[in-house]
Amino acid sequence: MKQRDPELLLQHAPFLRQGMTTPTAMGDVLIALTPATLAGLWYFGISAVLVIGASIAGAVLTEISFSGTERRGESLLDGSGLLTGLLLGLTLPPGLPMWMAFLGGVIALGLGKVIWGGLGNNLFNPALVGRAFLLATFPIAMTTWTTPDEAFWTFRATNFDIPFTYTEIDGLTAATPLGLMKFDQQATPLSNLFMGSTSGSLGETSGLLLILGGIYLYFRRDLDWRIPVSILLTVLVFSAILGLFDSERFPAPLFSVFSGGLLLGAIYMATDPVTSPTTPVGTWIFGIGIGLLIVLIRVFGGMPEGVMYAILLMNAATPLIDRFTQPRVFGHLRGDND
Amino acid sequence: MVNLNPLNLISGSFRHGVHPQHLKVQTQDLPIQRVPFGSNYVMPLGQHIGVPCKPIVKKGQRVRRGEEIASASGFVSIALHSPVTGVVKEIGEFRTFDGNFSQAIEIEADAFSTQEPNIGPAIDWESMNIEQFIQAVQGAGIVGMGGAAFPAHVKFSIPEGQQIRYLLINGAECEPYLTNDHRLMLERPDALLKGAEIVRQKLGAEETVIGVELNKPEAIEALQARIQPGDPVRVVSLEAKYPQGAEKMIIKTVFGREVPAGQLPRDVEVNVNNVSTVVAIADYFDHGMPLIERIVTVSGPGVSYPANLIVPLGTPVREVLKFCGGLKDETMEVIMGGPMMGRPIASLDAPVVKGCSGILAFTEGQTLKRKEFPCIRCGRCVEACPYFLNPARFARLSRARMFGEMKGYFVFDCVECGCCAFACPSSIPIVQLIRTGKDQLRNTQASEK
Numbered sequence: 001m002k003q004r005d006p007e008l009l010l011q012h013a014p015f016l017r018q019g020m021t022t023p024t025a026m027g028d029v030l031i032a033l034t035p036a037t038l039a040g041l042w043y044f045g046i047s048a049v050l051v052i053g054a055s056i057a058g059a060v061l062t063e064i065s066f067s068g069t070e071r072r073g074e075s076l077l078d079g080s081g082l083l084t085g086l087l088l089g090l091t092l093p094p095g096l097p098m099w100m101a102f103l104g105g106v107i108a109l110g111l112g113k114v115i116w117g118g119l120g121n122n123l124f125n126p127a128l129v130g131r132a133f134l135l136a137t138f139p140i141a142m143t144t145w146t147t148p149d150e151a152f153w154t155f156r157a158t159n160f161d162i163p164f165t166y167t168e169i170d171g172l173t174a175a176t177p178l179g180l181m182k183f184d185q186q187a188t189p190l191s192n193l194f195m196g197s198t199s200g201s202l203g204e205t206s207g208l209l210l211i212l213g214g215i216y217l218y219f220r221r222d223l224d225w226r227i228p229v230s231i232l233l234t235v236l237v238f239s240a241i242l243g244l245f246d247s248e249r250f251p252a253p254l255f256s257v258f259s260g261g262l263l264l265g266a267i268y269m270a271t272d273p274v275t276s277p278t279t280p281v282g283t284w285i286f287g288i289g290i291g292l293l294i295v296l297i298r299v300f301g302g303m304p305e306g307v308m309y310a311i312l313l314m315n316a317a318t319p320l321i322d323r324f325t326q327p328r329v330f331g332h333l334r335g336d337n338d
Numbered sequence: 339m340v341n342l343n344p345l346n347l348i349s350g351s352f353r354h355g356v357h358p359q360h361l362k363v364q365t366q367d368l369p370i371q372r373v374p375f376g377s378n379y380v381m382p383l384g385q386h387i388g389v390p391c392k393p394i395v396k397k398g399q400r401v402r403r404g405e406e407i408a409s410a411s412g413f414v415s416i417a418l419h420s421p422v423t424g425v426v427k428e429i430g431e432f433r434t435f436d437g438n439f440s441q442a443i444e445i446e447a448d449a450f451s452t453q454e455p456n457i458g459p460a461i462d463w464e465s466m467n468i469e470q471f472i473q474a475v476q477g478a479g480i481v482g483m484g485g486a487a488f489p490a491h492v493k494f495s496i497p498e499g500q501q502i503r504y505l506l507i508n509g510a511e512c513e514p515y516l517t518n519d520h521r522l523m524l525e526r527p528d529a530l531l532k533g534a535e536i537v538r539q540k541l542g543a544e545e546t547v548i549g550v551e552l553n554k555p556e557a558i559e560a561l562q563a564r565i566q567p568g569d570p571v572r573v574v575s576l577e578a579k580y581p582q583g584a585e586k587m588i589i590k591t592v593f594g595r596e597v598p599a600g601q602l603p604r605d606v607e608v609n610v611n612n613v614s615t616v617v618a619i620a621d622y623f624d625h626g627m628p629l630i631e632r633i634v635t636v637s638g639p640g641v642s643y644p645a646n647l648i649v650p651l652g653t654p655v656r657e658v659l660k661f662c663g664g665l666k667d668e669t670m671e672v673i674m675g676g677p678m679m680g681r682p683i684a685s686l687d688a689p690v691v692k693g694c695s696g697i698l699a700f701t702e703g704q705t706l707k708r709k710e711f712p713c714i715r716c717g718r719c720v721e722a723c724p725y726f727l728n729p730a731r732f733a734r735l736s737r738a739r740m741f742g743e744m745k746g747y748f749v750f751d752c753v754e755c756g757c758c759a760f761a762c763p764s765s766i767p768i769v770q771l772i773r774t775g776k777d778q779l780r781n782t783q784a785s786e787k
Contacts, residue, residue, distance in 0.1 A: 007670075008670070008682070010437075011671065012682075012769060013679050013680055014756035014760045014769070015671070015673060015698075015700060016358050016677045017759070017760055017762075018356070018760060018761055021711070022711040022712075022763045023711070024763075078711055078712075119711075120712035224717070273715050274715050278716075278717035278730070328726060329748050330596055330725040330726050330751070331600075332598075332599050332751075
């Protein structure tokens with residue numbers, strides 16, 4: 001609204017804003033994930049590029065095709081589709097056929113976000129919805145882990161399977177540290193877990209780089225530190241308690257924290273602001289719930305990994321947690337809220 | 339009921355709030371200057387919250403500087419005085435800064451009018467009882483000078499059965515850019531302490547506490563240097579955090595106590611006044627000067643020469659800006675008040691009023707034209723709200739026109755301090771949406787009656 005003499009804008013207070021915007025926050029997460037992504041490329045070579053690229057393409061193309069013409073530019077600009085595609089890609093095994101990764105991206109964005117009404121309205125983390133779909137649909141491809149010690153330019157044949165086919169491979173597979181632990185009671189040295197030279201999905205191998213990215217996000221104030229901290233503490237404590245009963249059968253606390261997708265999930269997926277509680281008390285409950293579920297699923301479940309289902313289950317509880325943890329309003333008595 | 343416990347201050351201030359940049363360096367070291375008289379002065383009759391006052395002069399009548407030109411009509415109303423010696427030129431509708439029209443008295447200044455600060459003899463306040471004191475303050479046209487312009491005398495009338503234990507003088511000045519209270523504390527600490535002492539004695543309070551934010555150390559020093567041992571006055575320094583100067587927040591910070599919702603500071607035995615308000619009271623009792631001028635900070639990147647000015651009320655904003663070298667060409671927006679809670683000025687010909695603590699001009703870089711994004715439930719607004727409300731939920735409900743629900747979540751506890759919109763990374767106009775909801779609720783309530 002402009003006014004003659006002179007042309008003055010008439011806007012509403014406050015006239016100052018802090019510097020952070022939603023696209024920069026998304027950009028920060030992308031930056032934070034870059035080292036871990038590069039490590040994935042380093043260990044798994046060109047296959048990593050293919051898988052991550054396919055999942056990003058599926059996510060972004062779905063985002064574009066389901067946005068109205070007006071919103072199209074905006075929804076690309078906020079970077080959330082790109083981030084979902086990258087996060088999904090990082091949870092996939094390097095030998096996954098590209099068409100599966102692409103389909104995962106489509107489902108992640110389509111069923112995980114678009115049908116809820118777009119950014120900010122979804123109940124479940126879109127990347128994990130995509131992964132849950134892939135794991136349910138292609139259980140073998142999603143649990144065939146190749147070793148990270150091939151040359152960079154070696155193509156994994158399965159990457160190029162034509163859509164709706166899948167070649168089962170015989171050689172060159174390796175169990176993940178969690179699989180080794182669960183099925184063979186064989187622990188992987190912590191240093192390997194920390195640096196990333198283990199088999200596993202693309203982004204989950206290096207604990208060090210994932211933590212570095214998390215620290216960056218903390219200092220950029222993009223990350224609610226309570227969520228990763230409460231998840232990690234819960235997993236440590238709960239694993240330690242289980243270890244008191246039977247240290248042979250149950251994995252050691254530090255091994256639990258650094259193996260599998262725990263750090264990737266705790267730092268980058270559970271902290272998705274859209275699907276986590278907004279109140280400080282709520283975030284503690286959310287994180288503790290995820291930590292307990294992770295250990296329970298890993299130890300007693302049929303699969304070695306449980307981070308994905310733990311986060312998705314707690315996502316479902318988020319509205320309820322938010323509702324019951326609203327703080328007392330200034331000047332009111334506790335209980336006035338209800 | 340309340341206690342001044344040093345532990346309150348160690349344990350920190352009120353919770354939540356935001357830390358905007360202070361942006362006070364432009365004007366904090368500039369002494370207060372007087373703006374010379376211009377030709378015409380427009381005094382709107384409704385410069386304060388409450389009932390507008392009634393004119394008691396006629397067109398063509400000569401008035402002296404400080405002479406009453408309109409009288410209070412009711413208890414929540416105050417008198418209005420001429421800022422300049424001259425002739426009443428017109429009584430009618432004039433444009434105010436928000437672009438509306440309001441009843442006002444226009445005075446044509448006499449060419450030989452002076453800004454003599456001694457308007458009348460000192461008034462004997464010591465022999466007054468509380469009713470006479472309240473009447474005197476009302477007759478002097480004094481309002482709370484922090485920005486809301488609520489008549490000051492209303493706060494001084496304490497219902498029977500209640501008493502005031504502490505007089506809290508608010509020198510927080512938490513709004514960015516503004517330095518008018520800072521300069522006042524620095525340049526007129528004696529008047530401040532005098533005014534505070536008058537109010538303290540009349541209210542029968544035990545002690546005066548002056549709260550000043552830590553980013554004004556010179557002001558704290560200047561005040562402390564004038565306090566003798568044994569005086570019932572003390573200065574406390576407060577964390578520089580917005581909105582430290584909000585009445586209920588500064589009480590929480592200093593006394594560690596929340597004023598219950600729907601109640602007033604007097605319900606916890608505290609009376610809060612802005613530093614400028616008590617100086618205005620001291621000026622009235624010492625020099626007979628009613629509220630006819632006020633200190634205004636003129637600042638912001640659009641102003642050529644920022645300044646702290648004593649501006650006669652009724653001066654057109656354009657004249658004040660001209661005194662500061664005019665607006666820069668790239669100015670896009672001029673506001674009255676601070677950047678967190680101020681209001682945009684629609685017309686530069688509108689007069690400066692009693693609640694105008696600052697005139698700020700912003701250029702393109704500072705004017706907000708940020709793109710709005712969907713709410714990502716990041717919770718930054720929730721962690722910013724000093725009232726522990728859920729601003730994102732209000733915004734969502736207001737957009738969905740579910741105003742009744744907003745009331746259930748205590749939307750009327752919101753003071754529109756702007757912390758939520760300041761913190762929002764998606765640039766959602768949360769304060770506007772909340773105001774929409776409040777207006778709609780008030781309309782439905784009015785139509786139901």
